[in-house]
Amino acid sequence: MSNKFRIVFSDVDGTLLNKNRELSSATIFQIRKLKQHNIPFVMVSARMPAGMIHLYREVPMDNPAICYNGALILKSIEEGINGNNKLFSTTIDYSVAKSVYSICHKFDLHFSLYSNNQWFASKNDEWRLREENNTKVKATIYSNMEYKISELENEQQHIHKLMVMGESMLIDALHNHLVSQFTGKINIYRSKDTYIEITPASINKAAGCIILLNHLKLKPEQAIAFGDNFNDTELLQTVSLGIAMENSPAEVKEKAKMVAPANTDDGVARTLETIFKFA
Secondary structure (H helix, E strand, C coil): CHHHCCEEEECCCCCCCCCCCCCCHHHHHHHHHHHHCCCCEEEECCCCHHHCHHHHHHCCCCCCEEEHHHCEEECCCCCCCCCCCEEEECCCCHHHHHHHHHHHHHCCCEEEEEECCEEEECCCCHHHHHHHHHHCCCCEECCCHHHHHHHHHHCCCCCCEEEEECCHHHHHHHHHHHHHHHECCEEEEEEECCEEEEEECCCCHHHHHHHHHHHHCCCHHHEEEEECCHHHHHHHHHCCEEEEECCCCHHHHHHCCEEECCHHHCHHHHHHHHHCCCC
């Protein structure tokens, strides 16, 4: 079965990383085996490039990266943000970004904006600290976010993701409001009870992977993908072998062709070892 597979896609948080948000030694070992056989291992995440590059370097590997749930695709994680290295990029509409910020500001919620490899946070608060700890990336505090959005628009710099963080009841109310106001204009994803992640409506992880597959002259039938949450379901259904983690919600497992052990139990590593029986 392994001979047909020429690329592996994997979500990061809740899938690839263990309970300490790290790559285990077993996971690194299996990815290195893929590298030895010229099979790219590509991370597909809502994270920004800076939140993924340290993981690539642990292997080490210099492969493509699908960031912001597909809103930004880099041919090489190490080459960074430049025109030649950007395979694909799309933006949240600037007026929508301003409207979302205005609502968040009114309710005193933390608002973060991501553009290329920059993270701008509206507040120097516990939510910023928590996210910095999770992703190993430092935010730039920018209290006048409306001005920053206008600046990005004038420079035609894409807004790849917005993130709102706060107490779950406020996030509940905001989520319902955003869905009613902006369906079709943005993708709204509840990654945690206290988080809302917003990306352009025109893209998702599956579409991002298809763009990269076409660039690499590969087909979905040659691809494996791992994921654990609702924003992974299209991807798991698009590739030949979509694998959900044991820690996934039941609805995600139902959309997958296989279920791997949990991320806390080296699920990706153990499954790769089973599928790719390298000598």
